[in-house]
Amino acid sequence: MKDIRKYDLAIIGGGAAGLTTATHVKRCKDLSVIVISKDAHISYSECGIPFKLAGKVHDFDSLIVKTPDFFDKMGIDIELETEALSIDILNRKIELENCDILFDKLVIATGGKQRIPQPLQKYIGMDGIFTIQTLADGMKIESALLSAKTMVIIGAGAIGVETAAGIAKRGIDTTLINRGPAILSRLIDPDMAEIVSEFLKSIGVNLITGNIPDSIEGKERVENVLISGERIPADIVIISTGILPDVELAENAGISTGELGGIIVNEHLQAFVDGNFSTDIFAGGDCCEITDFITNKGTLVQLAPAARHMATIMANNICGKDTVLKPLLGPSIYVAGDLLIGSVGLTSKRARSEDIDVITGYATGVTKASYFPGSSDIHIKLIFSDDRLTGAQIIGKSGVKERIDSLAFMIKKKATIEEMLSIETCYAPPVSTVVDPLMYAIKDAFRKIKART
Incomplete structure (x- = not known):
């Protein structure tokens, strides 16, 4: 007969959403808490893995944020390399291989799983083919890189x-293959993506767009990727075709999912079960659908800051502090070599799909006074709808994050273009120009809006 263990709170998933919920709950209430995770490691930066592979981070241990001892001292039980086989909502029970966990409240924070296109699924498991999501994935890739040439x-x-x-x-x-004609299509518009494409080519990346591999060749291990009749030598292949919400466990338990594949939750992040939002079952992080600030529709915000924010909401509600999740924007920034790529809100493509009429403003400037060493170009694209800012994309080697953060705040405050024309910016030759390039993008959009009206 299986052992049975009882907890006030059970959390499935050991990523940012699950662990942050656990620690916040323990700080505000004396509850028994268990975190169940399929991963072999806990509390590490997934976002840091590409930079370890690039050699910018000394070792993988540097990516570990908190050790198991930290959680042990907090009184949080951690079960690693443990899969939750099923959830029995009626009897408040999670089935594990070696025991059953009874719970009063449950948090589902199962995160995302790799989206593998059907034609590539048969190659998963071939030696030399990897996905990149967990710390273990990164370690395997790093080991393979030591002898790889392609x-x-x-x-x-x-x-x-x-x-x-x-x-x-x-x-x-290095060869990078993209199915669509423009890279980073979920984040930025094609004209901005072209800037990134040219940068990648300048540092030696062989970029192939508008195509997909015909097959992956190899006997005992991968040897080539065949695309449009051309064989591209490959000692290593990384499949990085997106993340889907990992919701199979939840769906099998009768928890509802939405059009985008994520768990349906309300503003308290309570899951929808048997026609109602449960007061005891919560979901947060990459596995759930929340409300988009601009469209007021369901969206997936699969970013660490959003996961931690959702964790705080869940923990507060579990502890009896009535807290709601307001619609999110999901500002993001990514770093490709020396190039920073930031975005927030709608892209022009997304606006078209939502039947939202937009006008864009564009400017290219520099990040420092022209005479100051180290000045570099910065490209700014702003997207307005009904005179209000609804999106922004910025690419440069510095000054991207702070501008995206401030523009995200302006979108949340529903700033109009007239209000943005009166923005005051600071100036010092080592860090800025007298007129911030952002102002030129605002004025460009303003001229187009006036011309239309």
């Missing part, structure tokens, strides 16, 4: 682009 990355989303830039800097022949 690498192919399939998928030019944010992680694919970051990884390609880092590996190319190591002197490994």
Whole structure:
């Protein structure tokens, strides 16, 4: 007969959402808490893995944020390399291989799983083919890189682009393949993506767009990627074609999922079960759908800051502090070599899909006074709808994050273009120009709006 263990709170998933919920709950209430995770490691930076592969981080231990001892001292039980086989909502029970966990409250923070296109699924498991998500994935890739001369990355989303830039800097022949004609299509518009594409080519990345591999060849291990009849040598292939919400466990338990594949939650992050939002079952992080600030529709915000924010909401509600999650924007920044790529809100493509009419403003400037050493170009694109800022994209080697953060705040405050024309900015030759390039993008949009009206 299986052992049975009872907890006030059980959390499935040991990523940012699950662990942050656990620690916040323990700080505000004396509850028994268990975290169940399939991963072999806990509390580490997934976002740091591409930079370890690029050689910018000394070792993988540097990516570990908190050790198991930290959670042990807090009184949080951690079960690593442990899969939750099923959830029995009615009897408040989680089935594990060696025991059953009874709970009063449950948090589902199962995160995301790799989206592998059907034609590539048969190659998973071949020696030399990897996905990049966990710390263990990163360690395996790093080991393979020690003897590799060629690498192919399939998928030019944010992680694919970051990884390609880092590996190319190591002197490994790197090819990046993207199905669509423009890379980073979920984050930035094609005109901005072209800036990133040219940068990648300048550091030695062989970029192939508008195509998908015909097959991956190899006997005992990968040897080539065949695309449009051309064989590209590959000692290593990384498949980085996106992340889907990992919701199979929740769905099997009768928890509802939405059109985007994520768990349906309300503003308290309570899951929808049997026609109602449960007061005891919560979901947060990459596995759930929340509300988009601009469209007021369901969206997936699969970013660490959003996961931690959702964890705080869940923990407060578990502890009896009525707290709601307001709609999110999900500002983001990615680093490809020396290039920073930031975005927030709508892209022009997304606006079209939502039937939102937009006008854009664009400017290219420099990040320091022209006579000051180290000045570099910065490209700014602003997107307005009904005179209000609804999106921004910025690319440069410095000054990107702070501008994206401030523009995200302006979107949240529903700033109009007239209000943005009166923005005051600071100036010092080592860090800025007298007129911030942002102002030129605002004025460009203002002229177009006036011309239309």
